[in-house]
Amino acid sequence: MESPIKPSQSGKTRAERKHTPKASNKGLYQRAIKDAFVKLNPRIMLKNPVMFLVWVGTIITALLTFDPNLFGTVPGENQRLFNGLITIILFFTLLFANFAEAVAEGRGKAQADALRSTKSETTAKKVLPDNSTQEVSSTSLRKGDQIKVVAGDMIPADGEVIGGTASVDESAITGESAPVLKEPGSDMASSVTGGTRILSDELLIRVTSDPGKGFLDRMIALVEGAERSKTPNEIALTVLLAVLSQVFLIVVATLPAIANYVGTPVSVAILIALLVALIPTTIGGLLSAIGIAGMDRVAQFNVVATSGRAVEACGDVNTLILDKTGTITLGNRLAEEFLPVNSHSIEDIANVALAASVFDDTPEGKSIVRLAEKLGAKVNFDRSQAEAIEFSARTRMSGTNLDDGSQVRKGAVDAVKGFVRSRNGQLTPELDTAYERVSRLGGTPLAVCQDSEIYGIIYLKDVIKPGIKERFDQLRRMGVRTVMLTGDNRITASVIASEAGVDDFIAEATPEDKIAVIQQEQAKGKLVAMTGDGTNDAPALAQANVGVAMNSGTQAAKEAANMVDLDSDPTKLIDLVTIGKQLLITRGALTTFSLSNDIAKYFAIIPAIFASAGIGKLNIMGLASAQSAILSALIYNALIIPALIPLALKGVKFRPLTANQLLQRNILIYGLGGVIAPFIAIKLIDVLIAGVGLA
Numbered sequence: 001m002e003s004p005i006k007p008s009q010s011g012k013t014r015a016e017r018k019h020t021p022k023a024s025n026k027g028l029y030q031r032a033i034k035d036a037f038v039k040l041n042p043r044i045m046l047k048n049p050v051m052f053l054v055w056v057g058t059i060i061t062a063l064l065t066f067d068p069n070l071f072g073t074v075p076g077e078n079q080r081l082f083n084g085l086i087t088i089i090l091f092f093t094l095l096f097a098n099f100a101e102a103v104a105e106g107r108g109k110a111q112a113d114a115l116r117s118t119k120s121e122t123t124a125k126k127v128l129p130d131n132s133t134q135e136v137s138s139t140s141l142r143k144g145d146q147i148k149v150v151a152g153d154m155i156p157a158d159g160e161v162i163g164g165t166a167s168v169d170e171s172a173i174t175g176e177s178a179p180v181l182k183e184p185g186s187d188m189a190s191s192v193t194g195g196t197r198i199l200s201d202e203l204l205i206r207v208t209s210d211p212g213k214g215f216l217d218r219m220i221a222l223v224e225g226a227e228r229s230k231t232p233n234e235i236a237l238t239v240l241l242a243v244l245s246q247v248f249l250i251v252v253a254t255l256p257a258i259a260n261y262v263g264t265p266v267s268v269a270i271l272i273a274l275l276v277a278l279i280p281t282t283i284g285g286l287l288s289a290i291g292i293a294g295m296d297r298v299a300q301f302n303v304v305a306t307s308g309r310a311v312e313a314c315g316d317v318n319t320l321i322l323d324k325t326g327t328i329t330l331g332n333r334l335a336e337e338f339l340p341v342n343s344h345s346i347e348d349i350a351n352v353a354l355a356a357s358v359f360d361d362t363p364e365g366k367s368i369v370r371l372a373e374k375l376g377a378k379v380n381f382d383r384s385q386a387e388a389i390e391f392s393a394r395t396r397m398s399g400t401n402l403d404d405g406s407q408v409r410k411g412a413v414d415a416v417k418g419f420v421r422s423r424n425g426q427l428t429p430e431l432d433t434a435y436e437r438v439s440r441l442g443g444t445p446l447a448v449c450q451d452s453e454i455y456g457i458i459y460l461k462d463v464i465k466p467g468i469k470e471r472f473d474q475l476r477r478m479g480v481r482t483v484m485l486t487g488d489n490r491i492t493a494s495v496i497a498s499e500a501g502v503d504d505f506i507a508e509a510t511p512e513d514k515i516a517v518i519q520q521e522q523a524k525g526k527l528v529a530m531t532g533d534g535t536n537d538a539p540a541l542a543q544a545n546v547g548v549a550m551n552s553g554t555q556a557a558k559e560a561a562n563m564v565d566l567d568s569d570p571t572k573l574i575d576l577v578t579i580g581k582q583l584l585i586t587r588g589a590l591t592t593f594s595l596s597n598d599i600a601k602y603f604a605i606i607p608a609i610f611a612s613a614g615i616g617k618l619n620i621m622g623l624a625s626a627q628s629a630i631l632s633a634l635i636y637n638a639l640i641i642p643a644l645i646p647l648a649l650k651g652v653k654f655r656p657l658t659a660n661q662l663l664q665r666n667i668l669i670y671g672l673g674g675v676i677a678p679f680i681a682i683k684l685i686d687v688l689i690a691g692v693g694l695a
């Protein structure tokens with residue numbers, strides 16, 4: 001039976017792909033502004049050591065605004081106004097940093113709300129031991145329970161189909177409106193997700209998740225950021241920034257002694273201003289937003305990551321393991337031609353190929369049936385007495401045991417050769433000629449036999465996906481090695497490998513080979529990413545550093561992987577590596593920028609502090625006054641945070657370069673830019689401040 005409903009499939013362009021339900025931007029900024037204030041809570045601030053220092057500084061300068069002589073008398077006029085201005089600027093610095101994080105989180109929250117709205121509590125028809133059904137609340141379902149769902153019902157929990165065939169609307173999760181066929185047994189079609197709706201017929205389902213632990217629940221928790229824990233890279237950077245801040249704290253603490261020595265005592269407010277200007281507030285304020293935005297970007301691509309760590313791991317990937325059919329090629333391998341050998345006729349091979357394929361439900365099998373029937377082949381045995389031998393990636397063969405006891409097979413040439421050899425059949429060079437001809441075209445050759453007699457070769461044609469070579473070129477420039485792993489023969493594999501431009505390939509691979517290849521790469525210290533969908537793939541997905549499961553795949557694969565692609569598009573892995581790299585690059589670029597900003601701030605503030613000691617010559621920026629210099633540096637320091645929010649959320653423009661080239665490029669752009677930009681900006685702010693006569 002050819003069903004009009006296909007399992008959700010890949011091969012779509014990005015424009016065609018619909019994304020996870022998303023809420024509009026309306027209210028996003030309002031909520032973020034409110035959250036920016038809520039996050040001023042010291043217990044929340046404490047998680048970010050750099051910004052916490054600013055928080056403490058703000059409290060002290062606020063006190064100094066009320067009593068400028070709190071820590072001893074300070075010479076000079078306008079102390080109150082000056083301290084008040086510093087307090088306001090510091091307060092906004094805190095708000096801006098909190099706002100950056102809140103906006104990043106807000107996007108996920110809006111998405112979580114949209115997801116949650118699709119998921120309502122429902123009743124479920126639980127199957128009791130006596131086979132009757134009982135209406136229960138969906139929240140009372142437990143792993144292992146059996147339930148019945150009928151047309152129109154919301155599927156109340158994740159599960160495996162164990163009976164019935166039905167079409168299911170999975171758009172709540174995939175954003176894909178085409179119904180998906182579900183039936184028991186088959187790897188791809190037997191898993192269902194809670195929150196999706198059954199459109200026709202009925203299904204018997206074994207529940208595979210406890211309440212609140214389902215796929216949709218996990219997805220909501222993730223996009224909401226509830227489960228976001230800092231990644232190892234992020235922790236390392238936070239520690240580095242905290243240490244740097246401490247160093248500056250010590251430097252600033254020694255200043256009063258020097259200042260007193262040269263006879264220009266400095267006020268505590270100025271010391272705090274200097275400290276805040278020097279500690280890395282820019283990256284400190286944007287760091288978590290960058291991480292959240294990375295996860296969000298992955299979600300925009302319709303991929304659910306189990307953790308931020310998984311997204312980051314994508315950026316560190318050295319080796320990408322891809323399978324051939326459906327990833328590098330379009331995957332609709334169709335029978336194109338029969339090549340008879342050993343003086344058999346086209347009709348002979350068509351008949352045997354048909355006999356070997358009548359029970360084969362794979363796209364390959366169905367296309368062989370179509371081609372054979374077009375050539376006039378007929379089924380000339382009793383189907384009800386025949387036994388189907390299903391295709392498996394391990395045997396790499398499929399076929400039929402006929403009613404008269406004979407066995408017809410088709411499959412990978414070496415597998416069929418082995419089958420024939422074990423029955424003392426003859427192998428002729430003619431077979432190899434036909435098989436090589438097909439392979440050289442990049443096609444998949446299937447040998448056809450009945451017992452010990454070889455009938456010839458079926459040519460399965462497949463096409464390399466357009467644009468894939470460019471993607472691999474990009475990956476290579478980023479230093480990522482691509483390895484194609486295929487069950488197909490060496491010649492086909494090498495033809496496709498060179499046309500697609502992968503760096504290496506492994507042919508005639510069994511599912512076990514996948515794990516072996518991953519382990520070998522990891523033993524060399526490489527980080528490996530791979531995609532997969534079958535239960536077979538689960539161990540390899542778990543072994544890989546980044547394992548991306550297809551949503552159309554089995555529960556086992558989805559649980560083993562650290563990412564699930566809702567579009568079931570195996571090439572998504574390439575996008576994920578790009579997103580991960582971009583996340584790491586953005587973080588590096590903004591750190592570089594933040595730290596190089598300090599040079600200009602030194603030149604603005606230090607001469608200002610020592611101005612009355614006659615070191616004013618150092619004032620190479622020609623700033624209007626000492627107070628104006630300090631305020632300008634602080635205002636720049638605050639404004640640069642919101643100015644960089646768009647970059648932090650969007651990520652720096654991505655270029656396919658190696659880590660070293662990127663480092664050089666970033667030092668040039670963000671390092672040099674970070675030195676120059678504040679000189680210009682601080683000077684401009686100073687002119688403005690002097691203009692309005694503030695200081």
Ligand SMILES: Nc1ncnc2c1ncn2[C@@H]1O[C@H](COP(=O)(O)OP(=O)(O)OP(=O)(O)O)[C@@H](O)[C@H]1O
Binds near residue numbers: 365392
């Ligand atoms: N329906 C089928 N019946 C018999 N043999 C098949 C069938 N489908 C594929 N084969 C043979 O088995 C081999 C292995 O198939 P498998 O799906 O494991 O790998 P593949 O599709 O060739 O490559 P990849 O791992 O890149 O998807 C194929 O190369 C082909 O020779």
Ligand SMILES: [K+]
Binds near residue numbers: 276277278281
């Ligand atoms: K700073």
Ligand SMILES: [Mg+2]
Binds near residue numbers: 325
């Ligand atoms: Mg395959």
